[in-house]
Amino acid sequence: MLVMRGIVKQFPGVRALDGVDLDVRAGEVHCLLGQNGAGKSTLIKVLAGVHQPDEGTIEFNGAQVRAGSPIDAIRLGFATIYQELDLVDGLSVAENIFLGHEHARAGFVNRGAVNRAAGAVLARLGHPEIRPKAEVGRLSPAAKQVVSMARALSHEARLIIMDEPSAALAHDEVANLFRIIRELTAQGVAVVYISHRLEEIREIGDRVTVLKDGRTVAVGLPARDTPTSEIVSLMTGRNVEYVFPPRAAESPGDEVLRVEGLSSPGAFADVSFSVRAGEIVGLAGLVGSGRSEILEAVYGARRASGSVVLSGKPVRRGDIVGTVRRGMGLAPEERKAQALLLDQSVTANITLGSLPGFARFGWMDRAREKAEAQRLVEALDIRPPDPERPIKTLSGGNQQKAVLARWLLGSRKLLLLDEPTRGVDVGARAELYAVIRGLADQGIGVLLVSSEVPEVLGLSDRVLVLREGTVIHQGDAQDLDEHRVLDMIMDGRAA
């Protein structure tokens, strides 16, 4: 039904898709697998008409098609259900379902007809209990999922793309999702299903396509009986070479962080670990496994029960000011949204975390500020080496170095790094790795989160493997390999 051949999509500095083939049959559930950054999201966006491919062809029912915009894609019969639901919370269920193609005459919406039609679609999905007039913002995540699907159905979609639809759902809700998927496929609708959970793929999937580094590495594997080991090695056999700095020769120092029984409902449960001075501890796990949330809780930026102790004294929740003063620092996941003042200079960004250290009675010592920024720019080799440049003119890797430089001022004891190499090109990564190891060598404890398993393994001294909010393995990084960690993450089997 759908045949994609040689799809290439180039972004500035990255070749996100580098020759992807996909072949989906009518009435099947086709699973798309790949690690983070393999190109799944980009591929979906090409199908949804959000991105235009630079090369390659898309055939649908034997005819060559082009989805120039999201509306084109909908007209072709493609519907996409994104991981983050794209519903308007303030509108009713019915209004959401028919958003963009309202049953209207001369601009006036016929609310009765819309509500009846929405009720019919919801009934078809087996959810007559969701009232078309209800406000979407008040629905549960599972019900929102159903509304999203109803929207796809209302378009008479013949190909539905689902990006991790089960991520927000509880176990019994997943069963219901699968029932709906089976009904759809029985009517000849094709489903492209993306999930990291292998057991789901085995249950609902017909065939599997594996992506790696923007290429298709396997097409049409049988979903039920391809061995896990084969799938994992297809996903991991990578070309990219990582260069990691050598680990510290001396054993780590005193304990700087002790976390015990840390729990946050819906995110993670009963997490305990410690970080010692000069040690890098890595958290491996998928997006949504609770990694970032654990960092937030340790930083005091998230409500959680349990205890977090920084060099012998408990960390108070919600008191980031105090946490920073006592020597913790966070390089957050979303660099631009959570860490940078884009309009400001590199200097202003570096000194943001330690302004009082540069001031006497509030008066900034600008000469010293400048000198310190200059020193760090040179020490971390931030390029171009001009601390007065607006930070938005720097590349991602250099921006990240500036964020790290922020926490090199003052006496830091513990740094939390959330995806420190996201959006950083391969060459610059090696430099960042060296910088991070250098921090640890200065006696700072580092807690590292990364979606890239080789990065966690290569950089850390110890590793915690997370799956759905619980720690399923804790041990020396050198005792693990990528294969085993991925096995644990995807299959849930502790080593």
Add this chain to the structure above:
Amino acid sequence: MSNPAEAGPHDRFAVRAPGPLAWLGETRHLGLVIALVLLAIVGLVTKPENFATTSNLVSILSLAATIGVITVGATFVIIGGGIDLSVGATMALASVWATTLATQAYGPAVMAICAILVGTGTGLVNGLLIAYGRLVPFIATLAMLVAARGLAQRMSDRKTQIIQPENSAIVDLSTTRLLGVPLLVYIFALVVALGWVLLNRTTFGRRTYAVGGNPEAARLAGINVRRHTMLLYALSGLCCGIAAILIMARTTTGSSTHGDLYELDAIAAVIIGGTLLTGGRGTIIGSILGLLIFTLITNLFILNGLNTSDQLIAKGLIIVVAVLLQRRNLKERAP
């Protein structure tokens, strides 16, 4: 500007001492200065006998002083990502409170302190509601605009309160001249200078830009975003209190009708001055230039005997044109 990661070809930028951003800031002000010069030329051509006189220039500055002080506070609030609609009403309330017979009995110094305390207190209430009560700034200060005006009417019984002769020290601020310029213009200049220092040379100023530019980044960097937000509104209120003293000096009265629609003039001046309403960017100098442009327009219309309706239309156009020009500037210069 192709690849920012390449160091080599950009090194020549590094040589220029103030850096490319400062240069951009200067040209932005250059546009405002040109606009001011053009307006002055219009004045010289249309009313050569009246415009360039000392008394006219002094009256422009006296007129600008009251809103000017408010504009300094408004600049801080807007750079910090907020908005303060209550400034005119806060000033009115401060002027009424400071001129009640009870307050006047204590003499001019207490009247001045009273105006400042009432202004700061009002701002502090705004700040508490916004920072800790999590009200949207627009709504909180809109409520304060209405309520403060109402309280001022109630206190004054809707009557204009005249400053008693024994308290004429307040009025002296506008009548006493130093080098031909009334004292209140010096107060205005002092507030601008202090505001500039606070914004550009202190941690408070840095935090203001940080909180307005990216509150989440500021929070995660260990800045107490709520407390800072509260202080910004208190600062705005403080400026309103100082402005109240100036308007009492100029009009010799305290009145609940003082400062009507000042919030619009202050916000307009800040916007014309190149401060983004979204926060994180802006300058005190720009705001003051924006205010002077506004005041000059008023002056030109009065000198030429044109009616005030046309004056309002002209001001509206100026706001739109200024913002459109700035947007083009930003686009061109942004990397």
